Amino acid sequence: MNYIWAFIIGGIICVLSQILMDTTKMLxxxxxxxxxxxxxxxxxxxxxxxxxxxxxxxxxxxxxGFGYNLWKGxxxxxxxxxxxxxxxxxxxxxAVGTSSALIFSYIASWIFQPKMKR
Amino acid sequence: xxxxxxxxxxxxxxxxxxxxxASVVGKKEGEGPLRDYFDVIYEDPTLGKDSWEEGESxxxxxxxxxxxxxxxxxxxxxRYVFAGDxxxxxxxxxxxxxDLDIPLFGLxxxxxxxxxxLALGAMTVAGGxxxxxxxxASSHFGSAEKQFRFPLEYGNQRPLxxxxxxxxxxxxxxxxxxxxxxxxGITTGTIVDYGxxxxxxxxxxxxxxxxxxxxxxxxxxxxxxxxxxxxxxxxLGKVGxxxxxxxxxxxxxxxxxxxxxxxxxxxxxxxxxxxxGGSGCGCSAVTLAGLILDKLKSREWNRVxxxxxxxxxxxxxxxxxxxxxxxxxxxxxxxRGV
Numbered sequence: 001m002n003y004i005w006a007f008i009i010g011g012i013i014c015v016l017s018q019i020l021m022d023t024t025k026m027l028x029x030x031x032x033x034x035x036x037x038x039x040x041x042x043x044x045x046x047x048x049x050x051x052x053x054x055x056x057x058x059x060x061x062x063x064x065g066f067g068y069n070l071w072k073g074x075x076x077x078x079x080x081x082x083x084x085x086x087x088x089x090x091x092x093x094x095a096v097g098t099s100s101a102l103i104f105s106y107i108a109s110w111i112f113q114p115k116m117k118r
Numbered sequence: 119x120x121x122x123x124x125x126x127x128x129x130x131x132x133x134x135x136x137x138x139x140a141s142v143v144g145k146k147e148g149e150g151p152l153r154d155y156f157d158v159i160y161e162d163p164t165l166g167k168d169s170w171e172e173g174e175s176x177x178x179x180x181x182x183x184x185x186x187x188x189x190x191x192x193x194x195x196x197r198y199v200f201a202g203d204x205x206x207x208x209x210x211x212x213x214x215x216x217d218l219d220i221p222l223f224g225l226x227x228x229x230x231x232x233x234x235x236l237a238l239g240a241m242t243v244a245g246g247x248x249x250x251x252x253x254x255a256s257s258h259f260g261s262a263e264k265q266f267r268f269p270l271e272y273g274n275q276r277p278l279x280x281x282x283x284x285x286x287x288x289x290x291x292x293x294x295x296x297x298x299x300x301x302x303g304i305t306t307g308t309i310v311d312y313g314x315x316x317x318x319x320x321x322x323x324x325x326x327x328x329x330x331x332x333x334x335x336x337x338x339x340x341x342x343x344x345x346x347x348x349x350x351x352x353x354l355g356k357v358g359x360x361x362x363x364x365x366x367x368x369x370x371x372x373x374x375x376x377x378x379x380x381x382x383x384x385x386x387x388x389x390x391x392x393x394x395g396g397s398g399c400g401c402s403a404v405t406l407a408g409l410i411l412d413k414l415k416s417r418e419w420n421r422v423x424x425x426x427x428x429x430x431x432x433x434x435x436x437x438x439x440x441x442x443x444x445x446x447x448x449x450x451x452x453x454r455g456v
Binding site (some may be wrong): 021022025027061114115116117118 | 131268274315
């Protein structure tokens with residue numbers, strides 16, 4: 001059942017993003033930023049946490065999950081370190097995701113060459 | 119010897135001729151409906167080089183060599199080259215032409231560059247400043263996507279109004295000698311800005327500029343659209359074509375019957391999934407060098423108004439929220455003796 005809910009919730013997030021892509025003039029970058037911000041806001045008002053427990057990877061993998069993570073990192077850091085945590089928490093929490101994206105892209109660039117779209 | 123006509127046109131007393139033309143294209147263009155008209159089709163998108171940009175330079179180089187070869191001239195007999203492309207600081211032209219050792223005028227007219235080059239080249243020859251000149255324009259899908267939209271590795275989705283940048287380069291040798299096909303005159307376009315801000319809908323941004331230059335050409339020469347066998351715009355695509363026809367209709371000219379768009383002709387939209395059609399400097403350049411000059415040489419058509427269209431944006435102006443102004447240049451290409 002976990003898998004099914006992950007699929008459904010993750011799918012709904014993707015469908016909503018696709019609707020933004022197809023029906024508005026928003027460029028992909030803005031759609032992505034919107035997702036991250038939405039995740040952070042939903043986290044702040046306490047809605048993303050239960051969604052994450054319910055849907056697991058379905059809510060963690062899309063960019064909204066990244067936004068939620070940023071917010072969570074900042075919150076925890078502020079709680080423990082005070083004001084300075086505002087500048088530390090987000091980066092700390094996002095470090096694994098961001099660095100792995102960089103490192104894996106670099107490895108991929110050793111093996112693959114960009115190709116023309118068909 | 120008055121050669122100015124009307125508000126912004128020139129009618130050459132001794133029309134310079136198009137001595138030869140060459141079109142060099144990529145794989146997708148080579149699979150399209152115009153495949154039989156092109157001189158060389160390259161399967162490899164980088165032409166054996168390391169990057170899209172170097173590949174585009176090689177397209178420029180090959181197109182120039184081919185055009186010179188077909189003209190029967192030696193490259194030393196070409197006095198100037200007028201060249202342009204879409205990349206920042208014209209690197210495709212620069213690296214493609216540096217070994218040719220011909221005096222260069224680098225041009226930026228976005229996708230209207232083929233027309234800008236032909237206009238200035240024709241003026242140079244008609245004015246007696248050169249007996250032969252070369253004009254060339256190029257674009258490349260990979261390098262243009264990388265610069266203006268998203269790198270191909272990113273795998274971005276394309277909306278239906280988006281065009282597909284043509285991988286190709288068209289080169290032309292203009293000459294004062296007697297030629298089958300001549301440039302009777304030109305109408306130089308103004309910048310027209312309707313405030314369009316959508317970089318994925320260039321057709322709509324450029325159509326008003328094309329309408330303005332076609333209108334002015336007809337006014338300056340006091341002719342009706344029926345004078346031409348074809349009025350051929352560069353890369354308006356399907357969206358832009360509708361706007362162009364409507365704008366000219368509103369101003370009293372119906373060009374429905376004569377109008378053709380290189381961007382629509384160059385791909386089979388259904389088969390090749392190119393959405394709104396082809397675009398880029400190479401689009402109008404290779405269609406002129408291939409299809410249009412062929413039809414003129416066979417005298418199937420005798421009078422063509424060639425109107426390459428350009429969107430004058432940069433990635434900086436666009437990201438800072440500025441509009442996409444358009445420009446278009448009208449080149450009257452006719453067979454000798456009509």
